[in-house]
Amino acid sequence: MKNYHGGHIAIRLALGGCANRPFFRIVAAYNKRARDSKYFEQVGCYDPLPNSHNEKLVGLNIERIKHWIGCGAHVTKPVEKLLGLSGFFPLHPMTITNAERLRKRRALKAITASEEETPGD
Amino acid sequence: MDELVQRLLSKMTGLDLQKVFRPIKQELKPPTYKLMTEKQLAEATRKAIEEAKELLKMPPVLSEREPIDDVLAEDRILEGTETVKYVFTDITYSTPHRERFIIVREPSGVLRKATWEERDWMIQVYFPREGRKLVPPPIFKDENLTTVFREDRHEDVLNLCIAQFEPDSANYIRVHHQTYEDIDKHAKYDHLRSTRHFGGMVWYLVNRKKTDGLLIDMIQRNLMDDATCLINLYHILHPDCQSAKEAKEQEAHGVDLIKVFMKTEAKKVGYIELALQAYQEALASSAAL
DSSP: OOOOSSOOEEEEEEEEEETTEEEEEEEEEETTSOTTSOOSEEEEEEOOSOOTTSEEEEEEOHHHHHHHHHTTOEEOHHHHHHHHHHTSSOOOHHHHHHHHHHHHHHHHHHHHHHHHHHHHO | OHHHHHHHHHHHHOOOHHHHTOOOSOOOOOOOOOOOOHHHHHHHHHHHHHHHHHHTOOOOOOOOOOOOOOEEEEOGGGTTTOSSEEEEEEOOTTSOGGGOOEEEEOTTSEEEEOOHHHHHHHHHHHSOOTTOOSSOOGGGSHHHHHHHHHTTOHHHHHHHHHHHSOTTSHHHHHHHHHHHHHHHHHTOGGGGTTSTTHHHHHHHHHHTTOOHHHHHHHHHTTOHHHHHHHHHHHHHHOTTSHHHHHHHHHTOOTHHHHHHHHHHTOSOHHHHHHHHHHHHHHHHHHHHO
C-alpha cells in the first residue's frame, strides 16, 4: 500500500466506456491517484446518457458510502450534486443557483423575443 | 387449516414420476446405466420421489399489489433544468429486493418512489435473475396467449410466467387467470395434473365455484379419492353453502358425498350423474368378473 503525504480518500467519478459513450463509476480512492487507476472500492455507477425509457440510471451502494464518509472521505462536487438530487444529501446550492440562472436567462430571452416581434409587426 | 388445505391440494396433484421427470431440454449426454440391487433400487426410487415432491412445491398465490404513490420531496426550483428522469437505485447487496430504495427525480423536480414496474426493471438491471428478461416477452400478450393455448402448452407458459413476474404483480395474476379459464373451458385439466400449477388452478376454481368440469374429469378417470378431496376443500372454503351443511348432518363419505354435492351445488348435474353411473357400472362389471 502506497503512503501519501497529506492525501485523503475521495468519493469521485471515474470515467470509463468507449468513444462518444461515457460511463462513470462512483469510486472511493485516494485523492492523489489518477482518475481511472487503482481504487479502494466501487461504490456505485452513473450513466450520463438516457436510456430507452428516457431515464438516467444511477446506482448507489448507500451502506458503503456511509462507511467511507464515516472513515473521513471527501466527496467531490459532481458526486455531491448527484447525491443531493437523489435525496441522500440535501440539495447542492450550485444546483439551485444554476436552476435560477437558467430560469432568468430563459425569461430574458422570452422578453427580448416578444420585444423583437412587436416592433417587427 | 392451511396445512389441511395444502395436504388436500398436494394429494390431488398426484405424483406421476414419468411426467415430472420428463426429459427437459438439456445438453445431450449418452445415457448412463447403473447396476443396482433391489435395496439400492428402492433407495433410488425413494430419493426420486423426494426430489419430485420438491419440484411439485406450489408457487405462492397472493392478491394484487397496490400501486406505490409516495412523494418524498417537491423542489419546484429545479423545474426545467433537466429533460430526463433520474432513477436512483440502492445497490447494497444485503437488502432484500422488497425493501430496496428505488427513487425517481422527475424533470419537474418532484422526488418520488418508483412504481412497481420501474422497481422490477431496475432490480433486473442491477441484479439479473436467470430466466427473467428486461422486457416481458410478447408471449404474455392476449392474442399470443390464445395461440399458445391452441397448441396445448399451458405449463410452459405458466413456468415462463413464474420466472418472469413477481407473484403479486398484475401481469402474473392476469396470465394465470386466463390460463385457468381456458383450461376450464376446454376441460384440459390433465395437462397440469402432475405439475406444480395444479394446486393453484384448483384454488382458483374452488374460489369461483367452477368445480363441475374438474369433478367430471376426475370421475371419468376413476380418481374417487381426488374427487372427495376436492369436495372437502370446497366445504372448507365455503362452509356456509348447502352441501356443506348436509354433508355434516349425514356424515357422508365417498360416492355419497359426491351425490350430496351434486344435488345442491353443481350446475352440470346431468353430466355428473352420467359420469357417476358409468363409473358405478364399470365397478359392478369388474367386481362381477
